[in-house]
Amino acid sequence: MVETFLGRFHFHFDNRRLDFKRWISALISSHKTLFTVLWIVAFASIFVWQRSIVDGLRIFGRAHPARPIPRLRPVAFNLTDFGGVGDGVTVNTEAFERAVTAISKLGSRGGGQLNVQPGRWLTGPFNLTSHMTLFLAEDAVILGIQDEKLWPLMPPLPSYGYGREHPGPRYGSLIHGQNLKDVVITGHNGTIDGQGQAWWVKYRQKLLNHTRGPLVQIMFSRDIQISNITLRNSPFWTFHPYDCKNVIIKNVTILAPIFEAPNTDGIDPGEYALFMFFLTVYQFLLFNK
Numbered sequence: 001m002v003e004t005f006l007g008r009f010h011f012h013f014d015n016r017r018l019d020f021k022r023w024i025s026a027l028i029s030s031h032k033t034l035f036t037v038l039w040i041v042a043f044a045s046i047f048v049w050q051r052s053i054v055d056g057l058r059i060f061g062r063a064h065p066a067r068p069i070p071r072l073r074p075v076a077f078n079l080t081d082f083g084g085v086g087d088g089v090t091v092n093t094e095a096f097e098r099a100v101t102a103i104s105k106l107g108s109r110g111g112g113q114l115n116v117q118p119g120r121w122l123t124g125p126f127n128l129t130s131h132m133t134l135f136l137a138e139d140a141v142i143l144g145i146q147d148e149k150l151w152p153l154m155p156p157l158p159s160y161g162y163g164r165e166h167p168g169p170r171y172g173s174l175i176h177g178q179n180l181k182d183v184v185i186t187g188h189n190g191t192i193d194g195q196g197q198a199w200w201v202k203y204r205q206k207l208l209n210h211t212r213g214p215l216v217q218i219m220f221s222r223d224i225q226i227s228n229i230t231l232r233n234s235p236f237w238t239f240h241p242y243d244c245k246n247v248i249i250k251n252v253t254i255l256a257p258i259f260e261a262p263n264t265d266g267i268d269p270g271e272y273a274l275f276m277f278f279l280t281v282y283q284f285l286l287f288n289k
């Protein structure tokens with residue numbers, strides 16, 4: 001009897017427990033579903049909110065008029081006037097070359113200014129000319145092309161007589177100048193980015209057959225001014241004035257990762273006669289992402 005009673009009781013209890021369990025698990029699973037839905041909604045709304053903050057900032061940024069580019073030479077051009085496209089993909093080497101050719105004809109009239117507007121302007125190496133101002137707007141980035149086949153070779157530096165890393169010719173610099181006078185590279189803290197990462201990896205893996213090129217190299221020239229810009233991730237030395245007179249460097253930021261960026265020296269003056277540094281902002285070898 002007792003056993004039966006207990007058995008029945010157990011039976012009933014088990015039944016109830018089963019019901020209760022089912023009810024609980026249904027509740028839990030519906031809660032789970034609800035919770036999952038709520039979680040997705042919350043996550044999505046945070047995501048949308050974040051996006052709108054970013055967009056808001058972008059819109060906010062755009063709402064501010066772009067800082068007007070000052071006129072520093074009698075004649076000024078935009079890189080777009082020469083077919084430049086700042087989409088980070090189009091190669092602008094020829095646009096830069098056309099601009100430099102146009103400015104080279106203005107020397108007797110005080111020279112010319114080339115404005116690089118906000119955007120990402122991919123380019124292979126190009127040469128500057130005398131009486132030229134290269135002006136990089138805020139958020140203008142000149143990007144060095146990473147394919148070394150598009151980097152012309154040059155004779156080794158006279159002081160070495162051979163390539164610094166390999167015998168024979170060396171890669172030229174991304175922005176180069178020789179036998180020039182009165183050259184200014186300035187801006188509203190725009191950037192010349194050598195995209196050196198690919199070069200550093202190839203250098204370490206011994207895949208390069210020639211010495212890497214500097215980011216900006218000016219040789220046998222005078223009256224050179226580099227100011228108010230950022231130079232970053234050079235394949236090799238960052239700024240290399242060689243056998244130049246009256247070089248002024250002012251308010252320039254130089255960035256490269258501390259590790260894994262071999263020989264990306266900031267400024268390597270070589271064989272100079274008269275040289276002046278005015279580095280009010282000089283961050284050399286900083287981490288960057």
Ligand SMILES: *[C@@H]1O[C@H](CO)[C@@H](O)[C@H](O)[C@H]1NC(C)=O
Binds near residue numbers: 081
């Ligand atoms: C360069 O472009 C700006 C607009 O971004 C325009 O206001 C200016 O007139 C242009 N300058 C030249 C020289 O074409």
Ligand SMILES: *[C@@H]1O[C@H](CO)[C@@H](O)[C@H](O)[C@H]1NC(C)=O
Binds near residue numbers: 125126153154172176
């Ligand atoms: C720049 O000029 C130098 C000297 O004339 C020349 O060796 C070099 O190939 C030129 N670089 C480019 C990219 O045209």
Ligand SMILES: *[C@@H]1O[C@H](CO)[C@@H](O)[C@H](O)[C@H]1NC(C)=O
Binds near residue numbers: 188228251280281
């Ligand atoms: C340095 O450059 C920044 C960014 O373009 C500018 O705001 C600042 O006025 C410059 N400082 C000097 C001393 O020229």
Ligand SMILES: *[C@@H]1O[C@H](CO)[C@@H](O)[C@H](O)[C@H]1NC(C)=O
Binds near residue numbers: 189230281
């Ligand atoms: C210029 O830009 C660089 C990199 O974007 C930044 O690190 C530096 O602080 C800026 N300089 C000034 C003076 O705003």
Ligand SMILES: *[C@@H]1O[C@H](CO)[C@@H](O)[C@H](O)[C@H]1NC(C)=O
Binds near residue numbers: 207208209
């Ligand atoms: C280096 O030279 C080797 C052998 O001539 C060639 O196969 C290779 O493509 C060259 N590498 C570069 C980056 O030019």
Ligand SMILES: *[C@@H]1O[C@H](CO)[C@@H](O)[C@H](O)[C@H]1NC(C)=O
Binds near residue numbers: 186187227228250251
């Ligand atoms: C640097 O930028 C500041 C602020 O725009 C300007 O006052 C100064 O004249 C510039 N200096 C040089 C050397 O370009």
